[in-house]
Amino acid sequence: MPANASSQPSAPQHAPGARPRVVVTRKLAPSVEARMAELFDVVLNENDHAFSRDELAAAMADCDALVPTVTDALDAQLIAGAGDRLKLLANFGAGVDHIDLKAARAKGIIITNTPGVFTDDTADMTMALILSVPRRLAEGEKLVRSGEWDGWSPSGMLGHRIGGKQLGIVGMGRIGQAVAHRARGFGMDVRYHNRRRLPESLEQMLGASFEPDLDALVAQSDIITLHCPRSPETRGLIDARRIGLMKPSAYLINTARGEIVDEAALIDALEAGRIAGAGLDVYTHEPQVDPRLLALKNVVLLPHVGSATFEGRRVAGEKVIANIRFWFDGHRPPDQVLEGWM
Known part of the structure; x- marks a missing residue:
């Protein structure tokens, strides 16, 4: 992926000691969710249901970072309606074809993924x-x-x-x-x-x-x-x-x-x-x-289980956490999806 420094939005501005508000759209590994609860003001999906479009819109209106998965279709309309505080889509998984990358970049939202894990x-x-x-x-x-x-x-x-x-x-x-x-x-x-x-x-x-x-x-x-x-x-x-x-x-x-x-x-x-x-x-x-x-x-x-291992899902969650922490600290996330990803 070619680097493109100009595509990096400005670092987030936050008060000392503040924690980013993070919404996770699906249930993740227990160890990952526990670590997120320690680090972030996190909203978890306790019953692991797939978010409806209205739920996605509500989440995107009230968080700093959204952690979506392949089951979340984030199209241009949803992204355009996101709140101004949403600046990071920390995708759980390598594929980001369910996200309108152009619309996200136009709104100044960074996209990250978890490449190589699965x-x-x-x-x-x-x-x-x-x-x-x-x-x-x-x-x-x-x-x-x-x-x-x-x-x-x-x-x-x-x-x-x-x-x-x-x-x-x-x-x-x-x-x-x-x-x-x-x-x-x-x-x-x-x-x-x-x-x-x-x-x-x-x-x-x-x-x-x-x-x-x-x-x-x-x-x-x-x-x-x-x-x-x-x-x-x-x-x-x-x-x-x-x-x-x-x-x-x-x-x-x-x-x-x-x-x-x-x-x-x-x-x-x-x-x-x-x-x-x-x-x-x-x-x-x-x-x-x-x-x-x-x-x-x-x-x-098979029921879409190509990546379904305990080990892989745990490591992917850890990558999501790292991407959020790097971004919130004002650094380029290690797995930022740059121009020319496809």
């Missing part, structure tokens, strides 16, 4: 889906629980091995690279598409080769996994046409954002058997999941 957690979950969908792990687990399993047989519950298969990674940032590192250990042929090619030395270390043509990557890959941020450019990136390019034996894995995929087109392809299956941790209309997806046996469905 890289390994999300890569681990991605690898779990890469394994579970071709090997039909969810189907097998349900079969055992149903009581209908009648024992081992040579032709029972056959799936596909992943060794030797081509893994196509769309988006080669921190998480994409972590997935490539793991996939190499399983003997997969890793290829990737990215806005910019990685240095050759990093490609060699990861055992990954660059494919500049996304259509070619989609058409050639046995498993496609998505790791790009949600943006106007990536919304619907995997659309009906690209899904139509996939092999009938191919699988789609999405632990990034639901809107990157045309969900209706994906369901149509799965129902018709035009692709072999999918592993999804994110959806277009979360928390609602299309009933047609629920009915499909060749899909593994």
